[in-house]
Amino acid sequence: MEPILEIRDLNTSFLTSSGEVQAVRGVSFKVEKGQTIGIVGESGSGKSVTSLSILKLLGSTGRIKSGSIRLHGEELIGKTRKEMRQIRGRRIAMIFQDPMTSLNPLIPVGEQVGEMIWAHDKSISKEERRARVLELFEMVRIPEPVKRLKSFPHEFSGGMRQRVMIAMALACKPELLIADEPTTALDASIQDQILKLMQQLQHEIDMSILFITHDLGVVAELCTHVLVMYGGLIMEEAGIDDIFERPMHPYTMGLLDSIPGLHQDKSQLLKPIPGSPPDMIHPPKGCPFAPRCSYACRVCLEELPPYRQVSERHRSMCWMLAPDAPSEGNPFKGIGSKGAVI
Ligand SMILES: Nc1ncnc2c1ncn2[C@@H]1O[C@H](COP(=O)(O)OP(=O)(O)OP(=O)(O)O)[C@@H](O)[C@H]1O
Ligand SMILES: [Mg+2]
Structure with a gap:
């Protein structure tokens, strides 16, 4: 598929x-x-x-x-x-951490969700739009949805505002x-x-x-x-x-x-x-985690490891999975060498 x-x-x-x-x-x-x-x-x-x-x-x-x-x-x-x-x-719809930054504080939430629907389907009537907003509010379990249509973002709690954002994200399926x-x-x-x-x-x-x-x-x-x-x-x-x-x-x-x-x-x-994490302006040539890794060897600092397929849809990039990796202190001993490079 x-x-x-x-x-x-x-x-x-x-x-x-x-x-x-x-x-x-x-x-x-x-x-x-x-x-x-x-x-x-x-x-x-x-x-x-x-x-x-x-x-x-x-x-x-x-x-x-x-x-x-x-x-x-x-x-x-x-x-x-x-x-x-x-x-x-x-x-593709997206929801972020802080819903307040994505909502307009001056417009009732019902209208904002309605606008989202309208932006993607201009043929929809006002009544249809209202019904669809209500349906979305019910879907995201906003209590008393009819009353809430006319509320402004600041009248909602953080959790309820995130529900509004989810409703908005779902508006266009x-x-x-x-x-x-x-x-x-x-x-x-x-x-x-x-x-x-x-x-x-x-x-x-x-x-x-x-x-x-x-x-x-x-x-x-x-x-x-x-x-x-x-x-x-x-x-x-x-x-x-x-x-x-x-x-x-x-x-x-x-x-x-x-x-x-x-x-x-x-x-x-x-x-x-x-x-601490690596400097992304000068990323290390080896594995970026190597300086923090208790298993790191010299090769880890020098070269980025290839991905190895451990099982179906399970891949990892770590030199400890290579067939010639040291077996002593190797957390993946005996497993890694089976994984083919992909
Ligand atoms: N607009 C930008 N200008 C310059 N560097 C940026 C910009 N946005 C992100 N970066 C840098 O890109 C790297 C990846 O950032 P990203 O925001 O994807 O991290 P993250 O995994 O989402 O972290 P967090 O958990 O803090 O949200 C970081 O080094 C970050 O400083
Ligand atoms: Mg982030």
């Missing part, structure tokens, strides 16, 4: 006064129908830039240097701004929803409610989701597959069970160790990975 989205060897940079920031370096992945793909990684790993590249929302300094982004087989690289406007909202940390700014209990809502919507609507988060706990609840990013690269890709049960990258193992326990204060990390 043709994937909804297929990204191949994507490279995205920003021009800054200190030099070229190589934010995304050769990212490839697919999103198939009905899948929810999580992108996880620490701050600055390139998660948002990957998703903003898909929508071509990189601002004046950002540039896709090479690669291919296909939506249902149709190449998006090279599309004009006007063509991209047709794709954004209608075929997109094939793909990109959610970039949509619950990070919310209280823990509200976060859970929004995640539950997204789970329910997944079942109700036939829509694929690209879900960006730094929280592997959220990934466990929502995603079918995970991409683990670091230093602008995908370090590991795996199905949800494999990532938790058979992680094949020391960075993924570090992230798993840093998940807060179920009953711990969420702000307290269990065991953060020591060290």
